[in-house]
Amino acid sequence: MAELRGVVDQTLDLLRRRSPDAFEIYVDESSSFSVESKDGRLDTLEASRSWGMAIRVLTGHRMGFSYTTSSSSSPLLPLDVGSGLERMIEDAMAGAAAVSPDPSLDFAPALDGPLPDLPIFDDSLERTAEEAKIERARRLEETARSVDPARIKKVRKASYQDVLSHKSLINSNGLEVSYASTFASISVTAIAEESGESEVGWDFDFSHFAKDLGIEKVGTTAGERALGKLRGEKVPTGTYPVLLQNHVASDFLSLLAHAFLAEQVQKGKSPLRGRKGERLFSPLVSIVDDGLLCKGAGTSAVDGEGTPTGRTYLAKDGEILGFLYDRYWANRERAATPSRRAASTGNSRRSGIKAPPGLGVSNFFVEPGSGSPSALLSDLERGIVVEDVMGLHTVDPISGDFSLGCSGGWVTGGRRVHPVKSIAVAGNLFDLFRRIERVGEDLRFFGKIGSPSLLISSLPISGK
Numbered sequence: 001m002a003e004l005r006g007v008v009d010q011t012l013d014l015l016r017r018r019s020p021d022a023f024e025i026y027v028d029e030s031s032s033f034s035v036e037s038k039d040g041r042l043d044t045l046e047a048s049r050s051w052g053m054a055i056r057v058l059t060g061h062r063m064g065f066s067y068t069t070s071s072s073s074s075p076l077l078p079l080d081v082g083s084g085l086e087r088m089i090e091d092a093m094a095g096a097a098a099v100s101p102d103p104s105l106d107f108a109p110a111l112d113g114p115l116p117d118l119p120i121f122d123d124s125l126e127r128t129a130e131e132a133k134i135e136r137a138r139r140l141e142e143t144a145r146s147v148d149p150a151r152i153k154k155v156r157k158a159s160y161q162d163v164l165s166h167k168s169l170i171n172s173n174g175l176e177v178s179y180a181s182t183f184a185s186i187s188v189t190a191i192a193e194e195s196g197e198s199e200v201g202w203d204f205d206f207s208h209f210a211k212d213l214g215i216e217k218v219g220t221t222a223g224e225r226a227l228g229k230l231r232g233e234k235v236p237t238g239t240y241p242v243l244l245q246n247h248v249a250s251d252f253l254s255l256l257a258h259a260f261l262a263e264q265v266q267k268g269k270s271p272l273r274g275r276k277g278e279r280l281f282s283p284l285v286s287i288v289d290d291g292l293l294c295k296g297a298g299t300s301a302v303d304g305e306g307t308p309t310g311r312t313y314l315a316k317d318g319e320i321l322g323f324l325y326d327r328y329w330a331n332r333e334r335a336a337t338p339s340r341r342a343a344s345t346g347n348s349r350r351s352g353i354k355a356p357p358g359l360g361v362s363n364f365f366v367e368p369g370s371g372s373p374s375a376l377l378s379d380l381e382r383g384i385v386v387e388d389v390m391g392l393h394t395v396d397p398i399s400g401d402f403s404l405g406c407s408g409g410w411v412t413g414g415r416r417v418h419p420v421k422s423i424a425v426a427g428n429l430f431d432l433f434r435r436i437e438r439v440g441e442d443l444r445f446f447g448k449i450g451s452p453s454l455l456i457s458s459l460p461i462s463g464k
Helices: 002-018 082-097 130-146 215-228 246-260 262-266 327-336 373-378 429-434
Strands: 022-038 041-059 062-070 152-171 176-194 197-207 238-244 287-290 311-316 364-366 382-390 401-412 415-428 436-439 444-446 449-451 454-462
Touching: 002 022, 002 041, 002 082, 002 152, 022 130, 041 082, 041 130, 062 082, 130 152, 130 176, 130 215, 152 215, 176 215, 197 215, 238 246, 246 262, 246 287, 246 364, 246 382, 246 429, 246 444, 246 449, 262 327, 382 415, 415 429, 429 436
Parallel strands: 238 382, 364 449
Antiparallel strands: 022 041, 022 152, 041 062, 152 176, 176 197, 238 454, 287 311, 287 364, 382 401, 401 415, 415 454, 436 454, 444 449
16 A cells, blocks of 8 residues: 555656646555356356556646556556656646537545445455355355255356455545445356256345355345246236336336436436426335445445535435436536536446546435335236346337336236246336336345335236
């Protein structure tokens, strides 16, 4: 860390000599580990350490960006120290000179006070032996197989991964913030075979704390999902009530998130433009983005620009309340409509060192209701529980229209009777969220997107 601080100080000195109107330095040091078990043995293992530095400069309302990265643990190797830093700054200045001015560009101010202490760092991770991490992947594979050794013939990608990261952000407005985070995850795919038929089941888990990973639960769920798809049948084409399991509901919600980004709203690419204050969804639906959510995948005290994060209600009881902003899109909206007083919601996100920050979600979710999964299922007299969808990349996020392959179960009298496969579900994303009749209590996150199970009044199903 001392060596890196020396490089940062040298970068600050060089930037001040070049005297751009404003500047920003972002540094990310990280180490990662991943392992995969196959047939009870170690299949692949990767461990790496890397660091990167990115700078942005503002001159004449023009933004320039440049970066450097290294797989070495030493920050000095790729820079050739002074000459490398000078070249990096020169590239950023040249980039700024080549673009048109934009008065909405700026950097975050200094923080008013201390940052909240968030549970996102597992200090035991660095002390955990590689053998213990390998054992997690092996146990995961073993658990998936043990669900039904006679029919689960194969297990693919029984894996464990973790990342430890230290991030720092410094700018010419006096902002200086540093924080550490860890992230661990497991995933497994089980393959069930019977009478020449083969089906796949998958599950995963993640946490900032490796000890919280549910290895047995994930392995068991993957195995049970694979077995539950065997002997699937088509159902007659028709319009049915549909229960979306939480992971499927999260897939649909991830598409809806696009419409709440201020960038899409201002570009006219969101159907929610001009609809603030209207009740567009079911009154049972409240949607939140929370950058401070305890142990969330997207949790951090500040966003990618250094703006403090927080909890933002986007829809409450079906009513559209607002949108997500970073500094740039808030500035753009205020310039166009000063009366709106738009401000950053702390939703600037960095995908890595190699690109400047952009607008995105933190922890985006539907607030849970009160119904258990079994209670929601019992409400289905005759319908379909959707357990998998295929082709989400084909959905138009602007119109919201979709037609997707899916599988799941046929439900009669509140009971799953048999698996269903080779069917398609069609509809409109925004209409789907209007048709929600019940919201489950089983909120679960799949990365930065989370949802409970959702009971939809009706959707067109194409079957036989």
